[in-house]
Amino acid sequence: MSGIKEFVLRSPTSIAEGPYRIDYEKALNPAQLEAVRTLEGPLLVVAGAGTGKTRTLVYRVARLVERGVAPQHILLLTFTRRAAEEMLHRAAALLDGRCRAVQGGTFHSFANAVLRRYGAALGLPSHFTILDRGDMEDVLQRLRTQLGFDRSATRFPRKDALAEVLSMSANKEEPILQVLTELYPHFLDHASAIEELARAYARYKREHALLDYDDLLLFLRALLEQHPDVRHTIAQTHRYVMVDEYQDTNRVQADIVYWLGQAHRNVMVVGDDAQSIYSFRGANFRNILEFPQRFPDARVVTIEENYRSTQPILDLANAILAEAREGYGKQLFTRRTRGEPPFLVATPDERTQSQFVCQQILEFREQGYALNDIAVLMRSSFHSFDLELELAQHRIPFVKRGGYRLVESAHVKDLLAHLRLIANPFDVVSWHRVLLLLEGIGLRTAALIEQWIQAQPQPLAALQSFPRRDVRERLSGLASLLERLSRLTNPAEQTDEVLRYYVPILERQYPDDHPRRRKDL
Structure with missing residues (x-):
């Protein structure tokens, strides 16, 4: 149209320097x-x-x-x-x-x-559900059973091992057969079955709007x-x-x-x-x-200037790094030039090693060091077992760091599964977890309920009309909870509602330590 002038706003290529408050x-x-x-x-x-x-x-x-x-x-x-x-x-x-x-x-x-915002370009729905590692393992266990691999003549890999294989294949972008050959050769007899399971897992996620961490x-x-x-x-x-x-x-x-x-x-x-x-x-x-x-x-x-160690420690580190075949050359240095050199102690067996570590800890304590200023590092948590026995024998208190993260704990996942059903009523993994918490509901009955729910246009409301009366009675409490949750919009109120429902289940499921677990929630 004549008389109209167009202007184009160019992206800045650089930002001008100016005075700074920070020195x-x-x-x-x-x-x-x-x-x-x-x-x-x-x-x-x-x-x-x-x-x-x-x-x-x-x-x-x-x-x-x-x-x-x-x-x-x-x-x-x-x-x-x-x-x-x-x-x-x-x-x-x-x-x-x-x-x-x-x-x-x-x-x-x-x-x-x-992906929530732009995933539609790849065909992803914005309401997709994320599977954490525990959820991933549950799905693989479910598919493993459906495909009949649990009845294999030789022992088929467990769900956690299967999750490791599939995740490593995704992260390294290597075929499953190559991953098995390099890292899990003892599973090679099941290679074709694991590949079939991987295809079924991918199809299952696609059909139910699920993404695991690797998929993200x-x-x-x-x-x-x-x-x-x-x-x-x-x-x-x-x-x-x-x-x-x-x-x-x-x-x-x-x-x-x-x-x-x-x-x-x-x-x-x-x-x-x-x-x-x-x-x-x-x-x-x-x-x-x-x-x-x-x-x-x-x-x-x-x-290269180090602020954590003394120069004798850095000298050892530099000597080791100098032997690297490739990498970025660096020479670590510090202004803290004095300090005791590190030492290597060779022991004939693990028991002697544990005894020596305990001896050192006791000597440090005698010198005035606090126990919480002393750390023992190991590559894997199971390497500490012998040391734990030795520490207990010497009555040395200790705290072991490791294990599951809070959000991966069973009781936290139980709570979240109820809330996830409100966000995605077709979340089969959460349905599976929630249903198995109910008394009288086992794997087979849960599978029947899940199949029936998936065929209903309104899954949350469908529980109250499940065909079998004996099962419907067991579902009544859950159905009532989901009805109340669907009327609430505040996440805090929804969480409180789930807590009131879940506490009796928590006490039944974890009779030995439910007070500690309740504090987590």
Whole structure:
């Protein structure tokens, strides 16, 4: 139309420097300062152990915000939600509350948020349900039974082992047969059956709008790779991407970072190739080595000043690192030059080792050290069994860290399963868990109820009209609860309602320790 002039708003290529409230030069060492000041373009920060990696990330968040970048345009990806929260809390204390508006979280939480919003492009419904590892194992057990593999002439892998195999295959992007050959050769006789089970599992998830943790990452990568319009929209929102512990990413996560940075290339990854410890979960330390190849214009900053150890300890670490066949060369140093050198004690057997550790602990206590200042580390929790007996014999109190996380505890999952039914009435995994809590409902009856529910247009209301009267009577309490929950909209009120219903079940299911479990809830 004549007489109308069009204007195009261009995305800013850089943000002008200005005066800063924070004295970065005083607060950071030269290498940290270089990393914090490098805000545009790809950046790899190789941060040796104890060199202030978290401090560098915190100050960089503050620098971006102080420079004028809108907090919602910054994305901080970490391996735990707690790590992200702690970093943003520190950044807010350092600068101001704007830093709390930065989007920080895990790869999985970010994937969940993106797929809820844009997953329709891949055919995903926005109400999909996420399976945690326990849920995944329950589904595999269900399918294992349906396919008749539980009646195998030779012992078929248990549900937890099956979940490990399928997850490793997804994380390493390797065929199941290759994973079995490399890591689980004792399951090779069941290879074809496990592959069939994997296909049934994928089909089951698709039919019931379910995604497991591995799917979240795989679907996010597919979305970014296959839909440039969505990728562009996400890049416009998250113009500055930072990734913590990059050495522990798997190939899928590295691809996600690559696609997130294609539009603006403002990607900073932090890690240490010498600290990659999660290969057993599919992590690939080559991601950090190959970052400069994926981003050829990347700047590499190495942080080597250590604030945690003494120089004799670092000398040993440097000597070991010098033997690495490949990696980023680094020479850790500290201003704490004095200190006792580390020592290696060789014992003839595990019993003697445990006795020696107890002896050392008692000597430290005699020297005035508090027991809660002494730690014993081991690769796996079962390695502590002999030591636990020895500690008990010497009456040395201890706390063992490990085991299930709170949200993976059975009683917490019981509670959440009821709430998840309100969010997704077709969530078969939650129905299965909830039904098995009822007295007189076993696996077969639960399966019949689940099949009947799935055929009903209103699953929550369908319980009250289940055909078999004897079963319907057992379902009455649950049906009444779900009816009350459906009328409530406040999550806190819904949770209170479930608690009142669930406490008698809790006391029946866990007679030995229900008071402790109730405190958790």
